[in-house]
Amino acid sequence: MRFCAFAERTLLVLNAKGIRHEVININLKNKPDWFFKKNPLGLVPVLENSQGQLIYESAITCEYLDEAYPGKKLLPDDPYEKACQKMVFELFSKVPSLVASYLRRRDKEDCSGLKEELCKEFSKLEEVLNNKKTAFFGGNSLSMIDYLIWPWFERLEALELNECVGHTPKLKLWMATMRKDPTVSALHIDVKAFQCFIELYLQNSPEACDYGL
Amino acid sequence: MRRRLEIQCEDETRSLGKGSCPPGPVPEGLIRIYSMRFCPYSHRTRLVLKAKGIRHEVVNINLRNKPEWYYTKHPFGQIPVLENSQCQLIYESVITCEYLDDAYPGRRLFPYDPYERARQKMLLELFCKILDYQNTTYFGGDCISMIDYLLWPWFERLDVYGIADCVNHTPALRLWIAAMKQDPTVCALLIDKNIFQGFLNLYFQNNPQAFDFGLP
Numbered sequence: 001m002r003f004c005a006f007a008e009r010t011l012l013v014l015n016a017k018g019i020r021h022e023v024i025n026i027n028l029k030n031k032p033d034w035f036f037k038k039n040p041l042g043l044v045p046v047l048e049n050s051q052g053q054l055i056y057e058s059a060i061t062c063e064y065l066d067e068a069y070p071g072k073k074l075l076p077d078d079p080y081e082k083a084c085q086k087m088v089f090e091l092f093s094k095v096p097s098l099v100a101s102y103l104r105r106r107d108k109e110d111c112s113g114l115k116e117e118l119c120k121e122f123s124k125l126e127e128v129l130n131n132k133k134t135a136f137f138g139g140n141s142l143s144m145i146d147y148l149i150w151p152w153f154e155r156l157e158a159l160e161l162n163e164c165v166g167h168t169p170k171l172k173l174w175m176a177t178m179r180k181d182p183t184v185s186a187l188h189i190d191v192k193a194f195q196c197f198i199e200l201y202l203q204n205s206p207e208a209c210d211y212g213l
Numbered sequence: 214m215r216r217r218l219e220i221q222c223e224d225e226t227r228s229l230g231k232g233s234c235p236p237g238p239v240p241e242g243l244i245r246i247y248s249m250r251f252c253p254y255s256h257r258t259r260l261v262l263k264a265k266g267i268r269h270e271v272v273n274i275n276l277r278n279k280p281e282w283y284y285t286k287h288p289f290g291q292i293p294v295l296e297n298s299q300c301q302l303i304y305e306s307v308i309t310c311e312y313l314d315d316a317y318p319g320r321r322l323f324p325y326d327p328y329e330r331a332r333q334k335m336l337l338e339l340f341c342k343i344l345d346y347q348n349t350t351y352f353g354g355d356c357i358s359m360i361d362y363l364l365w366p367w368f369e370r371l372d373v374y375g376i377a378d379c380v381n382h383t384p385a386l387r388l389w390i391a392a393m394k395q396d397p398t399v400c401a402l403l404i405d406k407n408i409f410q411g412f413l414n415l416y417f418q419n420n421p422q423a424f425d426f427g428l429p
Contacts, residue, residue: 055331055332057338063334067330079316087305090305
């Protein structure tokens with residue numbers, strides 16, 4: 001689905017590794033019955049290959065692609081460095097549900113508590129960059145962990161949550177650097193389009209997923 | 214007289230609590246696991262250490278009375294944590310297990326095939342969802358319902374052996390088990406621990422008397 005942050009992870013990896021792929025978008029507000037045969041949980045992203053093998057859960061799809069396809073390795077070979085990327089991923093893990101909660105509640109109630117929680121999570125990531133003293137979360141070049149967390153940072157502006165990175169200068173710098181990456185900019189979503197999608201999506205409109213087409 | 218091979222790992226040591234001295238650096242050739250004897254999460258890592266024959270030392274942590282120095286190993290004082298002789302720290306049980314599989318030679322526990330690896334990870338996600346799926350007392354809401362009865366038999370059997378006293382990790386599950394044991398239906402059918410163990414002993418010996426164990 002064109003606006004899904006989780007699916008964007010997989011698209012980033014497919015593009016970063018130059019993997020030939022086809023995209024089938026699913027209307028998440030009106031799922032086809034057959035889609036549950038692809039993923040019993042009915043969620044995107046799902047990968048399907050020519051052997052009929054199905055892989056789901058966004059982080060698992062990304063790791064699968066890195067292992068199964070040649071070319072630039074996005075995860076480090078060194079076991080400790082690889083473990084470090086996964087530990088950073090764990091540090092990030094509360095962010096998607098916080099953002100989702102914020103989306104559901106922002107029109108109904110005061111969300112300053114949620115924003116504070118988000119700021120707290122972002123400071124953990126700021127600390128990682130402070131300790132590592134590198135431009136990216138995996139070192140001096142962009143790697144898997146950066147792509148895995150990017151989609152949520154990309155959406156901060158559209159969601160009017162930029163204030164949450166107000167006290168995290170290294171994180172802000174990382175965001176600016178990420179935007180210059182060719183893979184990231186190729187998949188950039190227009191702020192207005194995303195905002196219109198969100199409005200329709202929250203109203204459960206079956207047109208939401210196709211907004212802009 | 215033949216000497217018995219020394220066990221390479223000894224996890225039956227007293228836990229370290231507040232006021233304890235931090236252990237020194239990890240000697241070369243060894244990896245240290247910070248653990249607790251009854252915790253299912255660190256149990257995972259100990260299984261992998263054992264399965265791969267990795268030389269290690271165990272430091273048990275008193276989870277209700279954590280040493281101050283332990284927060285330098287894990288920001289929230291959780292277990293398991295691995296520490297190697299290069300002072301590298303790895304935590305989150307699944308990450309520690311994968312690290313060990315990658316870093317140490319010998320028997321590979323994760324499959325080589327990327328798809329098979331992905332399948333194992335998907336299965337783990339499903340399992341974790343059971344653990345995470347609770348935001349209510351019972352799996353179906355505030356009252357006991359079908360799903361609770363459908364899951365209970367497996368947890369009752371784990372409970373017979375004493376489910377791990379892992380305060381921080383699965384408080385919701387512990388509460389659910391306690392709540393279930395108060396349900397009259399569950400109580401009425403609760404298996405006696407000794408009888409169950411007696412059954413299992415005979416069962417694993419393929420003894421046909423197993424099924425009638427405990428009957429007069």
